[in-house]
Amino acid sequence: MLVLDRTFFINSFEKMAELAEVQRNHWSKLDSDIGDGDHGINMTIGFRDVTKKLDAMRESDEDISELLRSVGMSLMSKVGGASGPLYGSFFMRAANDYKGQMEVTFPEFCQIIKNGVDQIVKIGKAQHGDKTMLDAFLPGLEVLFDQDLENEPIKAFEAFVARMKQGSDETIPLIAKKGRAMRLGERAIGFRDPGSESSWMLMNIYLEELKKI
Numbered sequence: 001m002l003v004l005d006r007t008f009f010i011n012s013f014e015k016m017a018e019l020a021e022v023q024r025n026h027w028s029k030l031d032s033d034i035g036d037g038d039h040g041i042n043m044t045i046g047f048r049d050v051t052k053k054l055d056a057m058r059e060s061d062e063d064i065s066e067l068l069r070s071v072g073m074s075l076m077s078k079v080g081g082a083s084g085p086l087y088g089s090f091f092m093r094a095a096n097d098y099k100g101q102m103e104v105t106f107p108e109f110c111q112i113i114k115n116g117v118d119q120i121v122k123i124g125k126a127q128h129g130d131k132t133m134l135d136a137f138l139p140g141l142e143v144l145f146d147q148d149l150e151n152e153p154i155k156a157f158e159a160f161v162a163r164m165k166q167g168s169d170e171t172i173p174l175i176a177k178k179g180r181a182m183r184l185g186e187r188a189i190g191f192r193d194p195g196s197e198s199s200w201m202l203m204n205i206y207l208e209e210l211k212k213i
């Protein structure tokens, strides 16, 4: 069975931070269409704080849950808007499980993601179809847990990310029921939810790192 160690997670965080820099203008543009235009800026601020921690992480003996908590703390404390607490909780929630583990199996990794999404649901109180990041995460998870996690991890995660990407596309024709875009009513139709875009792209970083193992 595929096992993921500290290096997998730390490398993934590094690449997520690079992604945030590259996508900064794109994510902010999406947010300016239907929100306040700061999603890209916020994400880079949060992940720059993560980047500062990477060397210490590599030299530390922090377990998987401590590494995830550390990323969550950065995003929670540095990222403004709604996405900071949501992404912060997504990473931090995983810290409650797998304490003391220096590696996790692929099915445990999938559970970490599910636990994080459950926390987003709890805090954001949004549902599938509300034009939020959950429109990517929730259908993605349904597909993920239908896969053969023990024997076909890459195929499973590819299906997860592909469904998330499709879920992001599916936010375009929706009216927003949460967040700033809610106030726009029908004027939000025709625009993609920025959180749904950043979330599938972040999970795609995990996929790219899985493929390197």
Ligand SMILES: [Mg+2]
Residues within 6 Å of the ligand: 031, 035, 036, 037, 038, 039, 081, 082
């Ligand atoms: Mg915003």
